[in-house]
Amino acid sequence: MELKRCDYTVGWICAIPIEKTAAIAVLDEVHKPLRVPATDTNSYTLGRxxxxxxAIACLPSGHxxxxxxxxVAINMRNSFPAxxxxxxxxxxxxxxxxxNDIRLGDIxxxxxxxxxxxxxxxxxxxxIEKGRFVHTGSLNSxxxxxxxALSALQAIILGSxxxxxxxxxxxxxxxxxYPGPTADQLFHSDYDHVPGVGRQVDTCRQCSSAQVVSRPERTYDDPHIHYGLIASGNQVMKHGKTRDRIANxxxxxxxEMEAAGLMNNFPCLVVRGICDYSDSHKNKRWQPYAALVAAAYAKEVLRHTPTGSDDDDDDDEDTRETYHLSPKDFTAVHDEDLDQDYPDMSFWYREPLDPDSHYPIGVQVDARFRRPGSILPIGDTVLTLRRICNLIIRGCFRGIAPGRYQVQWIFWFPAGRNCPPSSGHVPNGFYPEADDVENSVLERVFPTAIPGEFPPEVDSAFCFPWSLLLIAGQPRNFGSYLLETIDVDKHPLAAPVLLREGFKEQPLDPGLWNTKRNTGWxxxxxxxxxxxxxxxxALMITKHFERQWVGGFSFGGVKLVPV
Ligand SMILES: [Zn+2]
Structure with a gap:
């Protein structure tokens, strides 16, 4: 399919060429260049x-x-109006x-x-001599x-x-x-750089190692991510004491030096890979790696940002159609054994038959029995509840066009004496890991259960997932929604407290379960x-702990249909 300029919805701006190289390195796909108006002097790399x-653009060389x-931002918005x-x-x-223990290569x-x-x-x-900080107006968020997307990302460990x-x-x-931790020296802020000789003028070979701040070694090399305020100005900060004073x-x-030019006319997020400590010892050694780390983080931001209209989008076209809730790439986190157990349904996980039909949310609840109230990133992938007897699944979506919608939940209730496998064996992972004592719910219920076999003397009547409760509504506080936890063991129906008034509960009806059983999704x-x-x-599924064997069911997703 030929893409047009109006198909590009994200603008990515870099200041120096190595940053653009890093951006291109993390693209999933590079697209053919497109012609832009002659008045636009930016040079773009387009991709997915x-x-x-x-659309990626870089400041002109030397600027x-x-x-x-x-x-650059103004040109970009003109050429890529979407x-x-x-x-x-x-x-x-x-x-x-x-x-804030910030190290080189952090974000x-x-x-x-x-x-x-x-x-x-x-x-x-x-x-400048006094290095005073001057408020020059406020900038937009x-x-x-x-x-x-940020609140979702903050809830998960991203470093690896x-x-x-x-x-x-x-x-x-x-x-x-990666220059490595030995190339990461922080000097005391009152110790100025001693220039090296000749071509080594920027290195710290002449600087006193006695002036290096002693910091504990990190266990992992993965970058740490720090969220907070960024100072943006037209002059390079390269003085330790001034840095500390402004920071205080x-x-x-x-x-950094560019963001302040963007915030008020180009709503954006600023992501900076740390390449120096803003002091007189700064040099360029860490720049490429830091640029790449920042690009990698930005890639994760986009992975957690839904496509579609946002607050600035006044176009009401979407309200006439089913609203797209989330990206449909959910292969990555879906475990292999599901495909083995249920080959005939794997297509649901691979690709929705009709892009307007089904919208997976949440993440997979895995073999390790995620605890109730587990933190789930924003709509990401299909989850499966087949192993779970005590859970809350949450997903949250933004940018939905205002209006009234019917919520449609997509489920599968497999046949069989008990849980999904009709072949008579329990899939690997059905039981908690041996060392996962805290989560070994089934072990407590069925102390004699052997992995790979059904638990003894389980009555099929236990299979009905009585306490499956589907809830939709608006989150009381979006910021904390994904982080708040509830113990459904104690308060099976407590999930609604996370939602504003007006939420809708839909308990699963036993008749429905009986008629739909084994009829597929x-x-x-x-x-x-x-x-x-x-x-x-916000969308929520709660499942109350029954202290019984619980019938399997899989959750395929949710869609919102305008009414
Ligand atoms: Zn130095």
Whole structure:
């Protein structure tokens, strides 16, 4: 399919060429260039990241600072009118402190705090000698659709995922090599750099090792991610004491030079890989790796950001059609044994037959018996409940066009004496791992159960999932929704407290279960829900712990149909 400029919805801006190289390295696919208006002087690389088509542009060579960055953004928005939000991705100078153990190769992400939108502008102006921080106006927050992705990302451990993306990039281009912790020296802020000799002028070979701040070794090399304020200004920060003073006044975690030019006319998230400590010892050694780490994080942001309309989108076209809830790439987290156990249904996991039909949410509940209230990233993949007797599954979506929708839940209730496998064996993983004592619910219920066999003397009457409860509504507080936990063992129906008033509950009806059993996937028509200007909805499945063998059922997804 030929893509047009209006098919690109994400703008990715870099300041220096190595940052653009890093961005291209993490693309899933590079697209053919498109012609842009002659007035647009940007040079673009176009490509795909997950479900998003991305236009990448870099500041002109040798140009730094907020003004050229703003110019790039304005051109980009003119040439790609469907761009919903931007990502400013690249390197930055870290601000290590007692409260934020920032190391080279870590990531700092702009996050609003108090009355700040996440980026604050600093300007030395005439007072450069004193290094004073001057408030030069307030800047906007990143767009809500990105903040939602951030809250999801903060709930999961990302370091190793990012490392994997980074390793791919390193293989594509040697420049992205990881310099390693021995190349990460932080000097005391009052100790100025002693230039090296000749070509080594930027290295710290002449600097006193006695002035290196002693910091504990990290157990893993995976980058740490710090969320907070970023300082943006037109001058390079390269003075340890000034850095610390501004950081004390403002709480910033990072210095960079472009974001302040973007925030008010190009809603964006700022992602900075830390390549130096904003002091006189700064050099370029860590830049390529830091650029790649930032690009890898941005890739994860997009993976957790739904496509579709957002707050800025006044186009009502979507309200006439079924709303797309989430990306449909859910192969990655789906375990292999499901395919082996249920080959005939694997297509549901691989690809929805009709892109307008079924929308998986949540993540898989795996063989390890995720605890009730497990934190689930924003709509990501199919989950399966076949092994679960005590759970809450949550998904949350933003950017839904306001209106009334019928919620349709997609389920499968397999036949058989007990749980799904008709072949008479229990799939691996049906039982908790031996060392997973805390979660070994079934072991407590069936102490004699042997993995691979059905538990003895289990009556098929136990199979009905009585306490399956489907709930839809708006989250009481989106920010904390995914993080709040409930013990459904004690309070099986307590999940609604996470939702605002007006939520709809739909207990599963036994008759329905009997008629639909073994008929493959079925749609359960749920209640009508209103989506207001918040454009968000939360979906929840709760399953009450029964202290019995529980019949299997798989959850295929949810769709919202406008009514
Ligand atoms: Zn030095």
């Amino acid at each position: 990241l997950g479900e998003h088509n991305v 730094y600072g907020t003004v050229p960055a703003a110019a 761009i919903r939000f931007g990502l400013m991705v690249g390197i930055g100078g870290g601000v290590p402190s007692a409260s 700092v992400v702009s996050q609003p705090s108090g009355d700040s939108g996440g980026v604050i502008q600093y300007d030395f102006g005439k007072t 990143p767009p809500t659709v990105l903040l939602s 995922t990012i490392s994997t993306i980074v390793q791919d990039g390193e293989q594509q281009d040697d420049r992205f090599f 006044e403002t709480g910033v975690l990072c210095f 079925c749609i359960i028509h749920g209640d009508i829900v209103d989506v207001d200007d918040s454009k968000q909805i």
